[in-house]
Amino acid sequence: MKPETLSFFDKVYEVAKLIPYGRVTSYGAIAKYLGAPRSSRMVGYAMNGSSGKDVPAHRVVNRNGLLTGKHHFDGTNLMQQLLESEGVKVKDNQVQDFKKLFWDPAELL
């Protein structure tokens, strides 16, 4: 598990796996934690390969608390279902109390 072996994507997966239950974070927060606050796009792009991994991508939303990535999930409301299943209220792809459920790895970790 050498850092060199761990690509940017792998780091994203690691952080995503560290997201506590019933908690959500943003791409920018992960990117910032990785040292690339401007590369938040890659974080989302990295999630492209999260399919099939133990990465709770449904806990990762955009800065607005919007489930932008839900479009990439299997179903249409699967992401919302998962979040609601964890106690996170979601309304129309939008996380309720997102500010309260927000989990910043750069500060809380």
Added chain:
DNA sequence: CTGCTGACCGAGA
């Protein structure tokens, strides 16, 4: 090798 895309974010008008 070059170019395009991508689940975003921040700043400017």
Added chain:
DNA sequence: ATCTCGGCCAGCA
């Protein structure tokens, strides 16, 4: 307050 635009880096054809 809302809308628009550029930029960042990595993977793939």
